[in-house]
Amino acid sequence: MLSDLKIFLRLMADHKKSVIFSILLGSVAGLVTGGGLTNGVERLFTIILSEDNSLSTSQVFGVAAAFPIIFIVLGVCVFSSAYLLNYAGLASIRDLRAKVFARVQCLPLAYFQASKTGDLISRITADTAALQQTLTFIARNVLTQPATIIGAVFYLYWVAANNEGVYKIYLCLIALPIVIFPIRNFTRKIERKARKQQEDLGELTNNLAQNLSATREIRAFNLQERENSRFASRLAELFISQMKVVKYQFGLSPVVEFCSSIGLSIAFIIGYYNGVPGGVFTSIFLALYLTYSAVKKLGTFASELSKGVASYQRIEEILASPVDIDDPDQPIEFDNIQGEIEFRNVSFSYGDTIALKSADARIQKGDICALVGPSGAGKSTFANLVPRFYDVSHGGIYIDGHDIRHFRVDELRNQIAVVSQEPVLFDDTILENIRLGRQDATDEEVREAARQAFAHDFITDTSNCPNGYDTLVGERGARLSGGQKQRIAIARAILRDAPILILDEATSALDSESESKVQAALDKLVSGKTVLVIAHRFSTIKNANKILVFNDGEIADSGSHQELFERCPLYQTLYNQQLSS
Numbered sequence: 331m332l333s334d335l336k337i338f339l340r341l342m343a344d345h346k347k348s349v350i351f352s353i354l355l356g357s358v359a360g361l362v363t364g365g366g367l368t369n370g371v372e373r374l375f376t377i378i379l380s381e382d383n384s385l386s387t388s389q390v391f392g393v394a395a396a397f398p399i400i401f402i403v404l405g406v407c408v409f410s411s412a413y414l415l416n417y418a419g420l421a422s423i424r425d426l427r428a429k430v431f432a433r434v435q436c437l438p439l440a441y442f443q444a445s446k447t448g449d450l451i452s453r454i455t456a457d458t459a460a461l462q463q464t465l466t467f468i469a470r471n472v473l474t475q476p477a478t479i480i481g482a483v484f485y486l487y488w489v490a491a492n493n494e495g496v497y498k499i500y501l502c503l504i505a506l507p508i509v510i511f512p513i514r515n516f517t518r519k520i521e522r523k524a525r526k527q528q529e530d531l532g533e534l535t536n537n538l539a540q541n542l543s544a545t546r547e548i549r550a551f552n553l554q555e556r557e558n559s560r561f562a563s564r565l566a567e568l569f570i571s572q573m574k575v576v577k578y579q580f581g582l583s584p585v586v587e588f589c590s591s592i593g594l595s596i597a598f599i600i601g602y603y604n605g606v607p608g609g610v611f612t613s614i615f616l617a618l619y620l621t622y623s624a625v626k627k628l629g630t631f632a633s634e635l636s637k638g639v640a641s642y643q644r645i646e647e648i649l650a651s652p653v654d655i656d657d658p659d660q661p662i663e664f665d666n667i668q669g670e671i672e673f674r675n676v677s678f679s680y681g682d683t684i685a686l687k688s689a690d691a692r693i694q695k696g697d698i699c700a701l702v703g704p705s706g707a708g709k710s711t712f713a714n715l716v717p718r719f720y721d722v723s724h725g726g727i728y729i730d731g732h733d734i735r736h737f738r739v740d741e742l743r744n745q746i747a748v749v750s751q752e753p754v755l756f757d758d759t760i761l762e763n764i765r766l767g768r769q770d771a772t773d774e775e776v777r778e779a780a781r782q783a784f785a786h787d788f789i790t791d792t793s794n795c796p797n798g799y800d801t802l803v804g805e806r807g808a809r810l811s812g813g814q815k816q817r818i819a820i821a822r823a824i825l826r827d828a829p830i831l832i833l834d835e836a837t838s839a840l841d842s843e844s845e846s847k848v849q850a851a852l853d854k855l856v857s858g859k860t861v862l863v864i865a866h867r868f869s870t871i872k873n874a875n876k877i878l879v880f881n882d883g884e885i886a887d888s889g890s891h892q893e894l895f896e897r898c899p900l901y902q903t904l905y906n907q908q909l910s911s
């Protein structure tokens with residue numbers, strides 16, 4: 331438990347002043363409760379039970395005033411302690427979320443392919459929220475409850491020293507060590523069950539994320555019933571695991587209370603047969619009650635800690651995931667880059683799936699190199715290795731003769747513009763979506779890029795885009811047509827003006843007017859660049875200076891359209907298929 335506790339105290343280390351003050355104030359509150367309140371009760375009951383009416387008014391009012399004073403001190407301490415604690419807890423969780431988010435930005439693409447988006451969202455939101463609850467609970471109780479116990483035990487010691495026979499009442503503390511066993515047993519179970527609960531919550535969030543990203547398909551294929559029943563079964567699983575946590579979390583209290591009640595019964599018997607005075611007896615009872623209730627809270631504390639550990643482990647898994655695409659120790663500078671790309675004996679596997687085998691290719695500066703081949707032949711993999719979205723398993727890729735692993739990753743990617751098949755737009759204005767190409771570009775530069783991408787006219791047409799460049803495009807660019815989104819993506823790449831361009835041609839057919847505009851935009855974009863194009867249109871392929879024909883992870887042949895058409899049967903087949911479609 332101590333090592334678990336250290337994890338949480340470390341999490342709040344950046345806000346330790348608030349935590350320390352809060353703990354100190356909480357401890358004062360604990361001591362006042364355990365020592366002061368019991369003492370006040372003793373005095374009060376001694377006076378009431380003695381039927382002594384000879385007290386002066388100032389003595390009566392003195393005792394009466396003790397309670398408001400005790401509660402004022404308690405109130406100030408409890409409020410200030412809770413305020414500081416929540417500050418530290420919320421600020422720590424804010425920092426942790428930012429740290430996890432920053433980590434997610436650096437993780438390799440392979441990580442996301444192996445993980446579920448919804449589960450990641452759940453870890454960053456739900457698990458951190460669970461952790462926050464644990465943090466505040468821990469800090470609120472870590473010293474307050476022990477301080478209450480210490481205050482009450484000291485009080486008992488003081489009473490025993492001043493009243494004969496009272497020392498036997500210590501026997502009733504016997505139950506204290508006994509409660510440790512159920513606490514340990516329950517907390518172990520809670521940690522396991524809480525981990526399962528958080529995993530089930532991750533599955534549920536994942537189900538929801540998938541559902542919301544496929545709203546069109548669900549309607550088109552009438553999948554609503556199927557989706558409802560899948561979601562319901564996830565809910566049922568979560569419900570079961572939540573109830574298991576509830577069972578152990580709330581099962582602990584009655585067990586601890588039962589042990590405590592035995593202690594109180596012993597106190598009653600000993601007190602009765604030893605003639606302990608009524609006022610003293612009442613205060614002893616209160617001290618014991620406070621002690622056991624503090625122990626009970628420590629039991630809850632342990633169960634909260636276990637729940638927090640389960641969430642922390644899920645967050646820690648993200649933080650501990652290796653960033654396997656890293657900068658070299660001594661990077662070389664990009665200096666006046668030309669853009670010649672060379673693959674030397676490159677192989678690559680996704681886990682056990684070999685996607686590229688011993689690929690050799692040289693693409694000269696300014697070449698348009700078309701990648702063609704059947705589906706799954708390795709074209710995208712080949713292109714994705716250049717910006718180091720993945721690192722080669724064997725061999726090397728060279729730009730202007732330098733191994734790309736010798737450049738800083740961000741520098742390398744600054745030299746490359748990528749236009750994907752289905753461009754992703756962010757839920758922002760058109761202006762900002764284009765500016766992603768170069769974040770320091772002026773508004774005028776953005777507009778000029780849009781003009782060159784033949785996007786300016788539709789952007790400034792108010793029937794299309796009511797606020798021109800300031801029109802919000804909606805999530806993933808939902809308010810724009812396919813062709814419009816592609817031209818925005820091309821404008822973005824024009825603005826980037828990188829010497830190397832990777833282009834994944836859209837497979838979906840655009841209407842002829844849109845297609846001719848996209849084509850015109852692409853012609854502007856590719857001029858003077860070294861271009862790798864995953865080509866789906868033979869018009870593109872015919873215009874390429876060089877064509878690489880992929881088959882089953884290998885470069886089966888390369889050359890110009892004419893050369894390949896004359897000698898490569900696979901190329902002829904692909905060409906004829908394209909013509910007939």
Ligand SMILES: Nc1ncnc2c1ncn2[C@@H]1O[C@H](COP(=O)(O)OP(=O)(O)OP(=O)(O)O)[C@@H](O)[C@H]1O
Nearest residue numbers: 443680683684685704705706707708709710711712
């Ligand atoms: N993330 C991945 N994890 C595992 N295997 C993958 C992954 N991406 C691709 N593959 C596999 O690697 C091989 C090459 O895929 P790649 O996407 O490079 O082919 P492609 O020629 O671009 O196909 P397409 O034209 O259909 O896009 C295929 O067998 C594919 O199943």
